[in-house]
Amino acid sequence: ETGVTQTPRHLVMGMTNKKSLKCEQHLGHNAMYWYKQSAKKPLELMFVYNFKEQTENNSVPSRFSPECPNSSHLFLHLHTLQPEDSALYLCASSQELGDSYGYTFGSGTRLTVV
Amino acid sequence: EDQVTQSPEALRLQEGESSSLNCSYTVSGLRGLFWYRQDPGKGPEFLFTLYSAGEEKEKERLKATLTKKESFLHITAPKPEDSATYLCAVQGGSGNTGKLIFGQGTTLQVKP
DSSP: OOSEEEEOSEEEEOTTOEEEEEEEEOSOOSEEEEEEEOTTSOOEEEEEEETTEEEEEOSOOTTEEEEEEETTEEEEEEESOOGGGOEEEEEEEESSTTOTTOOEEOOOEEEEEO | OOEEEEEOSEEEEETTOOEEEEEEEEOSSEEEEEEEEEOTTSOOEEEEEEOSTTOEEEETTEEEEEOSSEEEEEEOSOOGGGOEEEEEEEEESSSOOOOOEEOOOEEEEEEO
């Protein structure tokens, strides 16, 4: 484990389902991030949270809804997804926003939308 | 628009055969250039941050260098355990948004 734990590791959902991804870190970091990694594409930033407050929404469709109840937990609520949303969803954290010491990533949730 | 391009897309080396990975970037106001390693089924693992042209950093068989337009990741005498996808990312802009722009990665395979 890297210090950032993501659950579940794999998720298959239908287009009408509602599911949530969970991310947890106990590194004492103040910033958390959601990234999407699709096949043959670069990692794409989705959301940024700093001290529980959302500071960046990278034009993400409303069918993705993030939630950050505290600095240690981050959720991504999913509803009415499309097959093209199938991807690896990565959570990351850093001590400070844009920390130059790098981000700590979780192992991701492999999402398949059928 | 900030952009990162990595080449080659894939690289096969024999054990001990040194080579370099390229990361070309365009960014308004570079705050940092990052290298990550990603193993299959795992998230990226931080390797280096470079801040200004001329800077170099080393870790075991890896050495990262930076110019005003590109960064290189030099791999000296690689071993099979160096096989992974190497990602380059930049952070730029006048404000600190925490946003990293990633390249598509170079997948390295080192054969024994």
